Amino acid sequence: MVSNKFSMILGVVQLPTDVLETIVDRLSSEIDCVRLSMVCKSWRSSVKKRTRTRTRLPFEILRLLCWHLLRFQSTKVFTRWQVLCFFKNQKFTSRGGFLFDTRSSDSLDWVHYETSWIAEKSIFKSYLVESNDEFLIVHKILNDIRVIIGDEDEDEDEDGVGNGNEDHEVKAIAIAMTMTILITSKFQVTQLSKFEIFHIVDPNSSNIHVATRLHSLDNRTLFVAERGSISIPLTSLDGLKRNCIFFLDDSSRHNLSRDSGVFYIEDGRIERSFPFRWDDTRIFFMSWLFPNRF
Amino acid sequence: MSTAATADASSSGDTTEGSVRLLTLQSEDGEVFEVKETIATQSVTIKGMVDDDCATSTIPVCNVTGRTLAMVIEWWNKHEIGAVSNEKELKEWESQFDTIDDKSDRDDVYDLLMAANYLNIPTLLDCCTSAVAEAIKGKSTDEMREFFDIKSDFDEKEEDALRKENQWAFEN
Structure with missing residues (x-):
């Protein structure tokens, strides 16, 4: 019934976590990482852990x-x-x-x-x-x-x-x-x-x-x-x-x-606090003042 | 492949006998390989054993079959410093590990991954993980599950929530 060696045995994924993490590091697209993270529960935590510190942007x-x-x-x-x-x-x-x-x-x-x-x-x-x-x-x-x-x-x-x-x-x-x-x-x-x-x-x-x-x-x-x-x-x-x-x-x-x-x-x-309006003739600035704090 | 690797290892052992020590590796299924120490120490695990003087008798390589160990030894031979003069040729030879086309390739890569991980061979691990990454690139989650033959252990509700959360990754 087992179709290949990566498969689960008694519900446990055989691929060691550190090997999976190395594979995650080789993926260049954030989309691939997200999709991989949804394969199963144990992979989700590994992939998330690995991608958390990434600087790569999906856009x-x-x-x-x-x-x-x-x-x-x-x-x-x-x-x-x-x-x-x-x-x-x-x-x-x-x-x-x-x-x-x-x-x-x-x-x-x-x-x-x-x-x-x-x-x-x-x-x-x-x-x-x-x-x-x-x-x-x-x-x-x-x-x-x-x-x-x-x-x-x-x-x-x-x-x-x-x-x-x-x-x-x-x-x-x-x-x-x-x-x-x-x-x-x-x-x-x-x-x-x-x-x-x-x-x-x-x-x-x-x-x-x-x-x-x-x-x-x-x-x-x-x-x-x-x-x-x-x-x-x-x-x-x-x-x-x-x-x-x-x-x-x-x-x-x-x-x-x-x-x-x-x-x-x-x-x-x-x-x-004020009725909302817009006005194209003036520019004004507002700021907070905390007289008792400083 | 198995015989070629063994012959290669022992014949080169003959010529440099005395100066280069031969290590005896025994696979999980009992196959015995004699490999030059200088080659086998590409494995960080074996290097550690040699350095600690624990490599005097047969080294059992658990979890690795003779077939896989022969492939690993072939890898070592190709990657020994000075063994391949032509970088391009080496890349070409390596490229056979780059593609995973069918189930038997997948099993080979899996075996090599486990062996590279167990024996701690950085170059081989790098090559195999890249091959897997390449193979799953652009696949949907379902296709990845099929590739690894892993059944989802999320229940329907969790799966829906995840898909919603990561919706941007599921639009084409």
Whole structure:
């Protein structure tokens, strides 16, 4: 009945785990790895263990959308990336990040925290928050409400969120050392859709490169903004609900909505503080101020 | 293949007798092979035994049949430093291990994998794992199960959940 020697005997796969892991290392496509991981239970854990630390991406990167740096603990730099990528004949945005030690700049430790695919039309911002000695990445996922035709040419820096609409002509030119994207007549208005929180597992460890999704902040509350985010334990915030994120509309570009309020992590509910509107005449900035803390 | 490998090993043993020690390997099914120590130490396991002076009598190679051991010895002979002058020729000879076309190839590769793993022969392990990786490339999970003859031990619910979770890998 046995059709070949790889087969199971009494339900036990004969191939030694270390041999299987070497085979996994030879697979160049992430798709092959995922398919192999579903063959049976014991292989699933081996393949997952082996692929967890990989830096390989299952998609082709079309364009880097943004690139942020955060320095912490004096010798470590964490950078986040957000890319527009091409996968399965569709365009998606994906995100991730990596951590590297400035003392040995050639060895990059990847913290790959991409967990879901976002269709191209929605965009997101991400924030880094130190919370209770942990390191959180908070993704703010925005809905693209509408694109307004403006009448001015505007320069944008390399953080080119908002150039995803193919109906509008986008020209890219390089000036000196900086990539400048010249966009003709476009505005983008966005509105919060949801937040996703990721927790970097021990950024000091050299062998753990995984960020896990957090579904609760327990007794903490986050205030996020581009100009500084903070995590506060509930005990110091009488009268505020726990496990939520206070957010501001802090897009620094042509995003002229007033989309600020509270996001409740438990049920994804959003309470907006101001009536939502957009305005194409002003650019404003908002940030949090914590007068008693500093 | 078996006789050629044995003859090759013993004849070269004659010419260098005195300076090169011969090791006696015995397969699981009792077949005995005499192999030059310099060749057999391509196996990290055997090298360890030689270094520890444990290779004075017959070395039993458990879990490896005579047929497989002969293939392993052929591999050693081809990969001995200086044995093959032409790199291209060696690659060509190696390429016979690259493709797994039918059941007997699959069984050979499986046997070689197990032998390479047990004897710890990095070059052979590398070649065989690459061959398996090449063979399953682009296959669906079901085709992989068929290739390895492994039955899924996920129940229907788990399998559905996994497929949902990894949906992107299952769209063509």
